[in-house]
Amino acid sequence: xxxxxxxxxxxxxxxxxxxxxxxxxxxxxxxxxxxxxxxxxxxxxxxxxxxxxxxxxxxxxxxxxxxxxxxxxxxxxxxxxxxxxxxxxxxxxxxxxxxxxxxxxxxxxxxxxxxxxxxxxxxxxxxxxxxxxxxxxxxxxxxxxxxxxxxxxxxxxxxxxxxxxxxxxxxxxxxxxxxxxxxxxxxxxxxxxxxxxxxxxxxxxxxxxxxxxxxxxxxxxxxxxxxxxxxxxxxxxxxxxxxxxxxxxxxxxxxxxxxxxxxxxxxxxxxxxxxxxxxxxxxxxxxxxxxxxxxxxxxxxxxxxxxxxxxxxxxxxxxxxxxxxxxxxxxxxxxxxxxxxxxxxxxxxxxxxxxxxxxxxxxxxxxxxxxxxxxxxxxxxxxxxxxxxxxxxxxxxxxxxxxxxxxxxxxxxxxxxxxxxxxxxxxxxxxxxxxxxxxxxxxxxxxxxxxx
Numbered sequence: 001x002x003x004x005x006x007x008x009x010x011x012x013x014x015x016x017x018x019x020x021x022x023x024x025x026x027x028x029x030x031x032x033x034x035x036x037x038x039x040x041x042x043x044x045x046x047x048x049x050x051x052x053x054x055x056x057x058x059x060x061x062x063x064x065x066x067x068x069x070x071x072x073x074x075x076x077x078x079x080x081x082x083x084x085x086x087x088x089x090x091x092x093x094x095x096x097x098x099x100x101x102x103x104x105x106x107x108x109x110x111x112x113x114x115x116x117x118x119x120x121x122x123x124x125x126x127x128x129x130x131x132x133x134x135x136x137x138x139x140x141x142x143x144x145x146x147x148x149x150x151x152x153x154x155x156x157x158x159x160x161x162x163x164x165x166x167x168x169x170x171x172x173x174x175x176x177x178x179x180x181x182x183x184x185x186x187x188x189x190x191x192x193x194x195x196x197x198x199x200x201x202x203x204x205x206x207x208x209x210x211x212x213x214x215x216x217x218x219x220x221x222x223x224x225x226x227x228x229x230x231x232x233x234x235x236x237x238x239x240x241x242x243x244x245x246x247x248x249x250x251x252x253x254x255x256x257x258x259x260x261x262x263x264x265x266x267x268x269x270x271x272x273x274x275x276x277x278x279x280x281x282x283x284x285x286x287x288x289x290x291x292x293x294x295x296x297x298x299x300x301x302x303x304x305x306x307x308x309x310x311x312x313x314x315x316x317x318x319x320x321x322x323x324x325x326x327x328x329x330x331x332x333x334x335x336x337x338x339x340x341x342x343x344x345x346x347x348x349x350x351x352x353x354x355x356x357x358x359x360x361x362x363x364x365x366x367x368x369x370x371x372x373x374x375x376x377x378x379x380x381x382x383x384x385x386x387x388x389x390x391x392x393x394x395x396x397x398x399x400x401x402x403x404x405x406x407x408x409x410x411x412x413x414x415x416x417x418x419x420x421x422x423x424x425x426x427x428x429x430x431x432x433x434x435x436x437x438x439x440x441x442x443x444x445x446x447x448x449x450x451x452x
Contacts, residue, residue, distance in 0.1 A: 019049070112159060112160070112161075112163075112166070113157060113158070113159050113166075114157070114158060114159070114160065114163050114166040114167065114170070115155060115156060115157040115158075115170075116155070116156050116157075116167065116170050117153065117154065117155045117156070118153075118154050118156070118175060119151075119152070119153050119154075120151075120152040120153075120154070120175060120177060122149045122150060122151045123149065123150040123177055123184065124148055124149060124150070125148050125149070125150050125183075125184065125206070125207055125210060126148075127148070127207075127209050128209055128210065128211065128228065129183045129184065129210050129211070130182045130183030130184075130210065130211045130212075130213070131150065131183055131184050131185075131186070131204075131206060131210050131211070131212050131213070132183070132184070132185040132186065132187075132212075132213045132214075132215075133186050133187070133202055133204055133212070133213070133214040133215070134185070134186070134187045134214070134215045134216070135187065135188055135191070135200045135201070135202055135215075135216050135217075135219065136188070136191045136192065136197055136200075136216070136217050136218070137191070137197045137198075137199045137200070137216070137217060137218045137219060138155075138157075138199045138200040138201040138202065138216060138218075138219045139201045139202070139216065139219040139220045139221070139222075139237070140201075140202045140204070140214045140215075140216050140219065140220075140221045140222070140223075141201070141202065141203045141204065141222045142202075142204045142206060142212060142214060142221075142222070142223045142224075142226070143204075143205060143206070143222075143223075143224050143225060144205070144206055144207065144208040144224070144225040144226065145205040145206070145207070147207065148207045149205070149207070150177070150184060150186075150204070150205070150206060150207075151204070151205040152175065152177065152186055152202065152203070152204050152205075153202075153203040153204075154175040154188070154200055154201065154202055154203070155200070155201040155203070156170040156173055156198055156199065156200055157170075157198070157199040157200075157201075158170045158195075158198045158199070159195075159196075160195075169193060169195065169198055170198055172190050172193065172198075173188050173189065173190050173191050173198045173200060174188065174189045174190065175187075175188050175189075175200065175202075176188075176189055183210075183211070186202060186204065188200040197218075199219075201219070206226070208225055208226060208227040208245070209227045209228060210226065210227070210228050211228035211229045211230075211246075212226050212228065212229075212230050212231070213230075213231040213232075214230075214231070214232045214233070215232070215233040215234070216233075216234050216235070216237060217234075217235040217236070218235060218236045218237065219234065219236075219237045220234065220237040220238045220239070220240075220255070221233075221234050221237065221238070221239045221240065221241075222240045222241075223240070223241045223242070223244075224240075224241070224242040224243055225242070225243050226244055226245065226246075227244075227245035227246065228245065228246050229246045229247045229248070229249075229264070230244050230246070230247070230248045230249070231248075231249045231250070232248075232249070232250045232251075233250065233251045233252070234251075234252050234253070234255060235252075235253050235254075236253060236254045236255065237252075237254070237255045238255040238256045238257065238258075239252055239255065239256075239257045239258075239259070240257075240258045240259070241258075241259045241260075241262075242259075242260050242261055243260070243261040244261065244262050244263060244264070245263045245264075246263060246264045247262075247264035247265045247266070247267075247282070248262050248264070248265075248266045248267070249266075249267045249268075250266075250267070250268045250269075251268075251269050251270045252268075252269075252270040252271070252272050253270055253271055253272070254271065254272060254273075255272050255273065256272060256273050256274040256275070256276075257272060257274075257275050257276070257277075258275075258276045258277075259276070259277050259278075259280075260276075260277070260278045260279055261278075261279045262279065262280045262281065262282070262284075263281050263282075264281065264282045265280075265282035265283045265284070265285075265301070266280050266282070266283070266284040266285065267285045267287075268284075268285070268286045268287070268288075269286075269287045269288050270288045271288050271289050271290065272288070272290045272291070273290065273291050273292070274290075274292060274293060274294075275290050275292070275293075275294040275295065276295050277295070277296045277297070277299075278295075278296070278297040278298050279297070279298050280298070280299045280300065280301070280303075281300045281301075282300060282301045283299070283301035283302045283303070283304070284296060284299045284301070284302075284303045284304070285303075285304045285305075285306075286304070286305045286306070287306045287307075288306075288307060289307050289308055290307070291324075291325065292323060292324040292325060293322060293323065293324040294321075294322065294323050294324070295320065295321070295322045296317060296320060296321040296322075297317070297319070297320045297321075298317065298318065299314070299316070299317040300316065301315075301316070302314065302315050302316075302335075303315075303317045303321055305321070305323070309341060309342060309343060309344065310323065310328065310339070310340070310341035310344065311338075311339075311340045311341070312328070312330075312337075312338070312339050312340075312341070313336075313337070313338045314330065314333050314335070314336075314337045314338075315333065315334070315335025315336050315337070315353060316333060316334035316335040316352075316353075317332070317333055317334075318332045318333070318334055319331035319332025319333070319349075319350070320332070323344070326344060326345065327344055327345040327346070327347065327362075328341065328344050328345070328346045328347070329347045329348075330346075330347070330348045330349070330351070331348075331349040331350060332349070332350050333350070333351045333352065333353065334352050334353070335352065335353040336351075336353035336354040336355070336356075336374070337351045337353065337354070337355050337356070338355075338356045338357075339356070339357045339358065339359070340357075340358045340359075341358075341359055341360075341362070342359065342360040342361060342362070343360070343361050343362060344359065344362045345362045345363045345364070345365075345383075346359055346362060346363070346364045346365070347365045348364075348365070348366045348367070349366075349367045349368075349369075350367070350368060350369055350370075351368075351372075352373060352374070353373075353374050354374040354375050354376075354377075355372075355374070355375075355376045355377070355378075356377045357377070357378045357379070357380075358379045359379070359380050359381070359383060360380070360381040360382065360383075361381065361382045361383060362380070362383045363380075363383045363384045363385075363386070363444075364378060364380055364383060364384070364385045364386065365386045365387075365388075366378070366385075366386070366387045366388070367387075367388045367451070368388065368389050368390065368393070368451075369390065369451070370390060371389065371390055371392065371393035371394055371395070371434070372389065372393065372395060372434075372435045372437070373435060374435055375435045375436045375437070375438075376435065376436075376437045376438070376439075377438045378438070378439045378440070379440050379441075380439075380440070380441040380442070380444065381441070381442045381443075382441075382442060382443045382444065383441060383443075383444050384404075384441070384444040384445050384446070384447070385399075385439050385441050385444065385445075385446045385447070386446075386447040386449065387437070387439065387446075387447065387448050387449065388449040388450070388451050389448070389449070389450065389451065390450070390451050391450040391451065392431070393430065393431065393434075394430060394431035394432045394433060394434040395429075395430050395431070395433065395434045395435050395436070395437050396428070396429050396430070396433050396434065396435070396436045396437065397415075397426060397427060397428060397429075397430065397436075397437045397438075397439075397448065398426070398427045398436070398437070398438050398439070399424075399425070399426040399427070399437075399438075399439040399440070399446045399448065400423070400424070400425050400426075400439070400440050400441075400446075401423065401424040401425075401440075401441050401443075401444060401445060401446050402423055402440075402441070402442045402443065403422055403423070403442060403443040403444075404422075404423075404424055404441065404443060404444045404445045404446070405419040405424035405445055405446075406419060406424035406425060406426040406445070406446045406447075406448070407424075407445065407446070407447050407448070408426055408447075408448040408449075409448065409449050409450040410430050410448060410450065412428065412429070412430055412431075414428045414429045414430070415427075415428035415429075415430065416428050424445070424446060426446070426448065
């Protein structure tokens, strides 16, 4: 009986272990780096590594006379499953961190979390002073109190194998109130060490007549009842600002924003999820990609939303603007409205001023409870357009559907309607005439309805 040649072991398992160890090491030192997103894009590299390993195994077996290893052994399959589960875990961790930015997701079987609070001596602030609050990791809560005092309560948090070691980490972090030429700065010192970042939450009581700037790289911000200008920035966390007596400016990278009661102008920029803005006396501007829903209510000036998929400007929002990834809803605007977007359905109700809509690959509905007072221009590409007006409305209309038809409830003798050769056309005057309504779509039906 002839012995079969010894079968050569594969190098694929070793490469997988090296890869997995490198992932754990990189994640340890760069926890904010979104490894899951890169794995989602470049996971075919695992197949490339597998193929290269098998090619090397085959050539080496030929030179040595050993038998070729199997295409995929049980151990290799188990390692591949382990790698996939590791990256799924990183993806879940990243998702939870975006939804709950205040949650500590660092897992260490030898460490526990500990905290300690400290109250700083109060400082007297002059009227209209400028106060800056900043922390690398932690929440910021700023609110007003009686008198002209600045009072700071700080809560430190750190992890360690034992409580004395965690306390030693927290002891090295000092909370300072520095007076500068323009006001006061409250911030931690020595917040970062070799084991990471010591969390520092700031709970600050302020006199109302100050200007405030607050920033945290990882944490939530809550500000209320500040009479002066407010500037807030969070790299990973929610922002809440209520009852501001002046302008508000906010920037964010992740999280939700809720801003209500702004006596001046509002500016919000960056990226995030759910946005709620209401009761702004001046202008309200939102610039960035927010996955929504985004809700604006009661804006006295111009409400402007700009993103990669939409550009919206509304003058005097007495009702609301609401949008998400699929649709835009607008109601009760006292001035002009201009919308330019794509891949979204649009629903507009009661715009008193001029209305301009440009959309692609979306349906458009426009309703008026009273006869329009300004011109209406609607240009759609691959979508239906439905306009509803009061039965006693006065207007002039011109509507063309290049690859569709036009239907109308208005049957005045001055109205000309044709649907021939795949193209629908509608033109004429209703009542005594008035604002001009111009509607075009490249594909879809145009409806001109009377309200019941």
